[in-house]
Amino acid sequence: MAICIPPPESMHAESAGERRLYDALRSGLSDEYLVLHSVAWIAKPRGAGPRDGEVDFLICHPRRGLLIVEVKGGRIALDYAGRNWTSTDRNDVEHVIGNPFEQAKKGKFAILEKLKESPLWQKLGIGRFTLGHGVVFPDVDDADRLQGPDAPRQIIGDRRTLSAISAWVEGLHDFWAEPTTASSASVIGTRGIETVRRIFARVGxxxxxxxxxxxxxxxxxxxxxxxxxxxxxxxxxxxxxxxxxxxxxxxxxxxxxxxxxxxxxxxxxxxxxxxxxxxxxxxxxxxxxxxxxxxxxxxxxxxxxxxxxxxxxxxxxxxxxxxxxxxxxxxxxxxxxxxxxxxxxxxxxxxxxxxxxxxxxxxxxxxxxxxxxxxxxxxxxxxxxxxxxxxxxxxxxxxxxxxxxxxxxCRNTAPIHAAAYRYYRGDTIEAPAIAGKAVELLVSPDRARQAAAISNLVTKLVAEEGVAPHDIGVLLCNARDRQDCERALLRTTIPKQANWGRLEGYRPGSVTVDSVARFKGLERPIVILWGLDGCDPVIDREILYVGMSRAKSLLYLCGTKDTCDRLVKASVG
The missing domain is CATH 3.40.50.300 (P-loop containing nucleotide triphosphate hydrolases)
Structure with missing residues (x-):
């Protein structure tokens, strides 16, 4: 069974013919083959602007080389004299189409162009190798009648091909291969196959x-x-x-x-x-x-x-x-x-x-x-x-x-998602399948005692739980309170391997203390959301949503009891 990208459960094709050929290639070829469906790229040849490229199928074999295959569904009619091609769909509607053999040929040379510009391919030092193209018409049984000056019988497939796909692919390889007596073609090998995969179907x-x-x-x-x-x-x-x-x-x-x-x-x-x-x-x-x-x-x-x-x-x-x-x-x-x-x-x-x-x-x-x-x-x-x-x-x-x-x-735990998305408005976002600890409250009646509670928590996390200080962020909902909050924290004591610092001073050992607004786009494993007193769940919805969602694993809310209770129970999404 061939290795196919995307895998069957992720394969999406508007054309039923492409789906049938995909299934035939997957089941009919050996696991030496890599089959890429719907390959798209942007190439920028030296001295030229960006060029888009796309082919229906790229079939790769470590010894036989690469094949580009285009698929055209429907009943096909052609007129080589007038250079006209048409496809008639199941509703008997005729559509003008481009010459599929010309499309396959252009795709073949564009693939080669893309490979040659890639540093990954250049490092392999692969010279001339076998590269061919073909076209499959999965809805007709007599595609031999579509032969023409740029379409020899050997590169044409039809509905019959789907049940004998291995023989057809081997025949396509044979047609494009160099004569054995004068062959100078290189073998791309398994490293070449892996490089093709990295260039055209890399998992990021x-x-x-x-x-x-x-x-x-x-x-x-x-x-x-x-x-x-x-x-x-x-x-x-x-x-x-x-x-x-x-x-x-x-x-x-x-x-x-x-x-x-x-x-x-x-x-x-x-x-x-x-x-x-x-x-x-x-x-x-x-x-x-x-x-x-x-x-x-x-x-x-x-x-x-x-x-x-x-x-x-x-x-x-x-x-x-x-x-x-x-x-x-x-x-x-x-x-x-x-x-x-x-x-x-x-x-x-x-x-x-x-x-x-x-x-x-x-x-x-x-x-x-x-x-x-x-x-x-x-x-x-x-x-x-x-x-x-x-x-x-x-x-x-x-x-x-x-x-x-x-x-x-894919960032937060389920409890943090539930807390943050209480303040979200829009289409449904699926909660992560990551079980985690419930959101915890640091309840204190004023800023000085809230700072002490935060200091005690940081001390416990660093000294007892082995948490790196720079994995902790203290985020302030109101940027105007930053200096007062910083001064309150500086009057507390934390382990000597830790210090309070702003975002631009981030380094190992530094607990980030900064505003939610300045922290947008970033995250920490542990976030303590502070400066909540005076926050309104409706007016400050965006700030609360952004602040809570910065936490990956643990989220703490620090404020008065009334504030914490109000924000935890709010429903404003």
Whole structure:
């Protein structure tokens, strides 16, 4: 039985003929074969722009080489003189189609082009190898009648082929193989097969959303769920897509993975977000990825603005302020200045991936589009959670249609999911199948005693339970209370291997103390949510939702008894 990607339970095909051929290949070929269905890619040949490619089937054998197979359903009619092809469906409706043999041939050479540009393939040093193509018409029994100058009988399959698929595939290999007396073809081998799989059907994994230092100590990986993998595959077939989902559904993981894939495909790629802490973290994780730039939107603005000042002596922010005096610097003048800078220097990126898209204002999107090498059809992917709109932006995202939706929480435990999603509004998000401890309350009547309760908890976690201090975050719902809360904590005592620190000072041994707003997009195994007194479950819904959902394993709420009881029992989603 052949190894097939995707596996049968995940295989989706609009064409019934593709499904029948998939089943025939899977059951009729040996396990030496790797069969990839619906293979899509973006190639960027040297000196050329991005090119999309897709084939119905890629059949791989370590000794025989690679075969590209196209599938055309319905009753087929052709006119080689007029170069006309038609397919008649089950409702007797005739459709004009392209020449499937020409499509298969183009797919074959595009596959070769994609392999040659991959550093992974280049390292193997494989020279010329057997590469062929064929076409299967699964709804007809007499496809031999479709022979033509570019369609010899040996590369044509029909309904009869499905019951003798092994012989047909072997015959296709034989047809395209070099003559044995003059063969100079290489054998791609098992390493070649694995490299093909990595290039066209790689399973993506990424680190948990903690700093690189935490990842090294924790040595954990978050494997993309099947749903997330399907989203990544779907993104390979679209140029502009929004992806939405609740907290913990893997949006940032997928955004980073998509950015890495784009860069590895040779595209100049920009990964943008709103929060500096998230950008710093993603930049650390992506430091070794060539062709990938990571920044917050305003870091990007400042970089281009400074470049204009150095190279042209122009103060673009001042120019924007002069032309638009009623705006403010961050929401209006810096985005306008970035657009002016793009006019000066030209576009810069083949692909732009935006995380935290709900926090991007209307004025942000025009310069983002201008930065694309293809303004009208450039690769733009936006990931967002409308429930995390704590900056209350009104983002006119330049992507038509409804977003793809992630519907499974893969970050939190079930009790944390239940607590956070009490404040969520939107489509149902499936709770994680991770049993965990109930959300705990640190009840104290005032700030000083609340700080002492937090200090005692941190001491217990670090000294008695062996928790690393940097796995703990104290998040404040009201950023205006930060200095007072920090001073209250500094008057307490915690183990000497731990210290209180802000997000930008994150390091081993540092317990993060910062606002929920600055912590957006990040997570910690343990979160203590503080500054709750005065929070209103309705007015502060987004802050509570974001703050609670940052916790992976343990969540503590710290406040007065009335506050904690009210927030735990609230129902505002």
């Amino acid at each position: 994994t990424t680190r948990a959303l903690l700093s690189a230092r935490l990842a090294e100590e924790e040595e954990r990986r978050i494997t993309l769920t099947e749903r997330q993998s399907v989203i990544l595959d779907m993104l390979s077939r679209h140029r502009r897509v929004m992806v939405a989902g609740g907290a913990g559904t893997g949006k940032t993981l997928i955004a980073r993975q998509k950015a890495v894939r784009s860069a590895e495909h040779g595209l100049s790629t920009l990964l943008l977000c709103y929060n500096r802490g998230l950008a710093d973290h993603l930049r650390e994780l992506s430091a070794d990825v060539e062709g990938l730039e990571v920044a917050t939107f305003h870091q990007l603005c400042r970089r281009w603005i400074e470049r204009a000042r150095i190279e042209f002596g122009r103060d673009l922010v001042a120019e924007a302020q002069h032309d638009y005096p009623l705006g403010n610097e961050y929401d209006h003048h810096q985005p306008i200045a970035l657009a002016l800078a793009v006019d000066l220097f030209g576009f810069s990126y083949d692909a732009i991936i935006v995380d935290e898209g709900q926090d991007f204002g209307d004025e942000f999107w025009m310069p983002i589009e201008l930065l694309l090498s293809d303004h009208a059809d450039g690769l733009l992917y936006v990931f967002l959670d409308e429930n995390q709109d704590i900056y209350r932006r009104s983002a006119a995202i330049p992507i038509d249609g409804a977003p793809l939706f992630l519907d499974r929480n």
